[in-house]
Amino acid sequence: MASPIADLTYRNYDGPLEPPVNRWWAIAKMSMRLSIKKKGFWVWSVISAYWYLILLAVFYFVDSGSQAVAASGQQNPFFKNIVWKDQFLNGFATAQLLMFVLALMLGSGAIANDNRANALLVYLSKPCSKLDYVIGKWLGIFVLISLVSAVPSLIFYGYCLLSYRSYGFVSQDPWLIFRLLGMVLIPGFFHASVSLGISSLFQQGRLAGATYAAFYFFGLFFTKAMQSIVAVSDMNMATGSGGGAPDIVKNLYYCSVDGIQIALAKIFLHTDGSPLISPPGGIGAKFGVVPMPSFWIFVPAYFGICALFMILAWSRIRAVEVVG
């Protein structure tokens, strides 16, 4: 029972209030706080680093299994032939599907669930603009996906830096760390923008997720078809029975959710990519590899798509339904 002197009636708040600007940071913090509470986020984040884990294991066993070569003063041919930045490209490319799963988890319900629960009335009745809302939601997805993308890449970079400088890890590309820092932001930027745009069209996160998934897998199928054409053309060229794949096919390879991100990663890393271990002939083996695309086509296309979906999200945010 309350004390007879306890004042249980309403008291107005007269404490400090911050100026009514930049509410996006509060929204971003809360979005991230809710996302990291999901077990799935952590599970898929760990799984998305699987390629780096495989590489670390392979490198470790190759290293420790070739002590005799090292003792003779010769360089290990396995490491000698590696194009280091291509390993990061491979890690990036293999994580794409998992980044997409994370994007579905974090982004598909970001606005759709708020639409369902009329949460926009809560947000917009506070000193919080449409722009604050979109930026806050976008940042909440972008930061998490970028961190998931960055952590394994940077750990692998640190491991290689400490272990393989004598195999040209630094000398092959002294600016690799900066290229990597740019590359790890690609999926976060893209998925945050596209998933928000799609999410704003729906009242249910599941429907938004299904739509993005349809968009993603249709594009993936298209990409794989183009990749097959390139591979067959390369094989024909190697056997002398035909020419290489036309440039249009090589560009179309990048026309998907994964493709455009891989295109940008290649541009950032300034490489065409290569298999894990180059065949005899050393650095630069390119069989079946789609070359780096044009900067002037894909960088504007990437940012254009992101901007388009952000504008879509912004335009769909309303506190009230306005009928025409």
Add this chain to the structure above:
Amino acid sequence: MTIASVHNLVVRYGHFTALNGLSCEIPEGCTGLLGPNGAGKTTLLKTILGFVKPVSGSASILGLDIVEAGNAIRQKVGLMPEQDCHIPGMTAVQFVAYAGELAGMPASQALRRAHEVLDYCGLGEARYRNVETYSTGMKQRIKLAQALVHGPKLLLLDEPTNGLDPAGREDMLELVRSVSHGKGLNVLVSSHLLPDIERVCDRVIVVMKGELKAQGTIKDLKKIEGQPIDIELRELCPGFVSALQSKGASVMLPKRTTYRIQMPGLPEDAAQIVMQVAKDSGAQIRGFVQAERSLEDAFMDAISSVSPPIASSPNPGGNA
């Protein structure tokens, strides 16, 4: 002091005019915004908050222009919307604290205040439950809590008793009444439920088809022209009636033993005459009150009038 003033406000949704040159003054205290469904009450609230841009006209809330100072207004105003609204995936305390942070409160203050407000709104025991699991009554309360958390100067309540059972409605009205009287908080309650408005508000603004129909204190609105008196007698007394009629009074028998009397001259003189006539005719007076109509009658009169607003003067400084 006036907390909000609206001048010739016109708001359109496409070709539909929701507010048609509305002008009104909202004084301090608790004011009811009355009108039938579709009258433009919610549109007025949304325009005040900057959700809808007016086509013409102007309005200022707490001295701030609604077009130029939307964010500053929203920091000083709390909205309890008509629809269910919450942020998915949050417990009540998280939700209310987050609403406080959105309004500009430091995180630690917002959390402390969220506990306080939830307790006050009767959700103390359920504060760690996910809001999505709440009953309708609890959802109404949490909407009130999120509107109150940052200590607004003006609270906008849109149909606060929607969907509540009688007990829940009583509780909600009691909550609204207690926050709106003597706590430095001004409240604008939008509703089409006259008993709710009469219970919690001192003044009303009647809106119909986007136009102002009446405004003033509830007491003024309920007044009847000519200031008649209701006299309740122990039993019907024809001698009393005829004596009054001989003195120029018009007498009606509105219900059982109560006569409604309208006399020429001052009310004090009328009282004296009535007492004298009662003494002379042997009628036993049990009640003597100034007659007033119900708020429902006043409301029906207001919305059926085609003339300019019937209301009394706004009297911004006064309380009922």
